[in-house]
Amino acid sequence: MAHLLGAEALHLEYPTRVVFDSVTVGVEEGDRIGIVGRNGDGKSSLLAMLGGLIEPQAGRVTRRGGVRFGMLSQSDDLDPAATVGYAIVGDRPEHEWAGDAQVRDVIGGLVSDVPWDAVIGSLSGGQRRRVALAVLLIGEWDVIALDEPTNHLDVEGITWLAEHVKNRWAKNSGALLVITHDRWFLDEVCTETWEVHDGIVEPFEGGYAAYVLQRVERDRMAAATEAKRQNLMRKELAWLRRGAPARTSKPKFRIEVANQLIEDVPPVRNPIELQRLAVARLGKDVIDLEDASVRYGDRAVLRDVTWRIAPGERTGILGANGSGKSTLLGLIAGTVQAATGRVKRGRTVRLGTLDQQFSQLADISGDRVREVLGRTKTTFTIDGKDLTPAQLLERLGFAREHLSSRVGELSGGQKRRLQLLLLLLSEPNLIALDEPTNDVDSDMLAAMEDLLDSWPGTLIVVSHDRYLLERVTDQQYAILDGRLRHLPGGVDEYLRLRAADHAGAPPPAAARAAEPAGTVSARRSGAEERSARKELVATERRLARLAERIDTLHQQLAGHEQSDYTGLAQLTDELRGVEAEQGALEERWFELSELLD
Known part of the structure; x- marks a missing residue:
């Protein structure tokens, strides 16, 4: 493949x-x-x-002649006095940009809900971020670099962005560099992963799932100081293989290798045991919402919501920005009052919340971290082991040298670690997390998920991070048109419902202007999709039966008389045949999964 961009012997240092x-x-x-x-x-x-x-202080960056490089950094240089429309398309005539399919796609995917004539300086931070991303993506680039592009995007926006960058260039052309903590996005889009650590850049083949596997293999051979990290990533890999098999369809590694690595790793959660402990701590009544509605002025945010939250329930809440997710958490917490309906709370409920504004840290911003920990309980039990607050904070990736820092001087990620620690140490039996992935890296997310796996209580999570929702919750609900709807099909069902809703609704003004007459979207027929889904289910059943047969054959081979060469040969031949069939079915399963995505 042709070289686009390179860096040689880069050295960068700051005073510290x-x-x-x-x-x-x-x-x-x-x-x-x-x-x-x-x-x-x-x-x-x-x-x-x-x-x-x-x-850099040393080394050099080189580009092939004529390479066009576009970048989205964490801050933008948009003119605050310009309108949204001018920032995106400039002074190009409407008929010109409206006839450009890429411009229409970007506008519809990122800024269809942002007023076209609004002034940049009047936008919220999230709207401004989306405009900046749209400005970049309508340009023609050979290399695009994105620094946290999924910030301020909801699940639909993140899904759109993944499809856009996958289809933006022809195969084996163009290049993408992306920094993100959204592990679903990494898995969906990336074919290579660079891990930045300890002053080096270490390359791995594949997206997040493949990176996890290779990092586990690296850590298995590492020194004893890497043991904690190794065990955590092996647990993550176990979930990737057992809980969400579609995630392993893209990485180029053999399934049996992954299975060997996780064969002694237990499931990430024991739901029956956790529910038993939750009932013991909570009783049978947690929080019941009965026909609860919330209005802000003339606008109905939530309508007739009925939801009986059960002890030990682990639920994710989905919804577009402004749909009422935080309002729903406010109803649960008692900070928002229902205009109609009823909210009933169990007498034993102790609610702990983690919000987006770090409000729990406001009163202790001048205290040192070690002083804060000194006022908390002395031990916290995780997986049957008693940990001190300092040990628990270290498990969350907090460096010991920061224990003497004042809370107000911590970075966003460090504050999030401390906020989660204090939440757990307050011993709630119901936790509500509002966008907990903000300001944290993938290692911190894995550590947080590891702690939540063994936490015996009721968990409600509001997030646009579909990986986190699928990882730590057992069911998902969505707020659609102010109503709470259960999603048996999870995030994928939510995206289908939103797509159907968009298809039946008139496009916003900017999208209407951008859409030329006669535009028709090509879609797979319902009959084809039903047929593929039926074959997928049958394939999964057949794979389960083959896995059982392979286990039986392995047991027979282990217990067979070693001198019976004929019998051993027959069992070995059968095993090879079954494994070959399993491999072919796995390939077909991957094809069907891709088709139905």
Whole structure:
């Protein structure tokens, strides 16, 4: 593949530390690279050096002649006095940009709900971020670099962005560099992962799932100091294989290798035991919403919501921005009052909330972290082991040297760690998390999920991070047109419902202007989809039976008389035949899964 962009022997340091030392990387045509690592380890600095925004102290960045490089950083240079329309399409005539399919796609996917004539300076932070992303994506680029592009995007927006970057260039052309903590996006889009850690950039083949597998293999051979990290990632891999098999359809590794690595790892959660403990702590009554409605002025935000929250329930809440998710959490917490209907709370409920504004830390911003921990309970039990608050904070990836820092001086990710720790130490039996993935990296997310796996209580999570929702919750609900709807099909069902809703609704003004006459969307027929789904179910059943047969054959081979060469040969031949059939069915399962995505 043709070379597009490269960096040789990059060295970058600040007065307090060396960020990179002799880093060499290359980007070629067709590369789709996800960049992961802990907050503060240099991901954004690496992207800024490749984009020419930061000059390294040593080394050089090279580009092939004529390569067009576009970048979305974490801040924008939009003119606050310009309108949204002018920022995106400039002074191009309407008939010109409206006839451009890429411009129409970007407008519809990112800013269809943003007033076309609104002034940039009047927009919210999230709207402004989406406009900046739209400005970038309507341009023609050979390389696009995105720094946290999924921030301020809801599930639909993230899904649209994934499809856009997958289809933006022809196969084996163009290149994408993306920093994101959204692990679903990494898995969906990226074919290579760069991990930034300890002053180096370590490449891995595949998206997040493949990265997890390879990192487990690396850590298994590492020194004993890596043991904690290794066990955590093995648990993550176990969930990837057992809980969401579609995630392993893209990485280029053999399924049996992954199964061998996780064969001694128990399931991430024991739902029966957790529910038993939850009932013991909560009783049978948690919170009941009965025909509850909330209005702000003339606008009905929630309508006739009925929901009986059960002890041990682990529920994710989906919804577009402004649909009423935080209002629903407010009803549960008692900070929002229902205009009509009833909210009944169990007498034993102790609610703990984690909000987006770090409000729990406001009163202790001047205290040192060690002082805050000194006022908490002495131990916390996780997986049968008693941990001190400092040990628990270390498990969440908090460095010991930061224990002397004042709370108000911590970074966003460090505040989120401390906020979660204090929440757990307050011993609630009902936890409500409102966008808990903000400001945290993938390692912190995995550690947080690990703690929540063994937490015996009721969990309500509002998030646009579909990986997190699928990982820590057992069911999902959505707020659609002010009503709460159960989603047996999870996030995919929510996206189908939203797509159907959009298809039946008139397009917004900007989209109407951008849509030329005669535009027809090509869709797979309902009959084809039903046929594929039916075959997928049959394939899954057949794979389950083959797995049982393979286990039986392995047991027979282990217990067979070793001198019976004929019998051993027959069992071995049968095993090979069954494994071959299993491999072919797995390939077909992957094809069907891709077809139905």
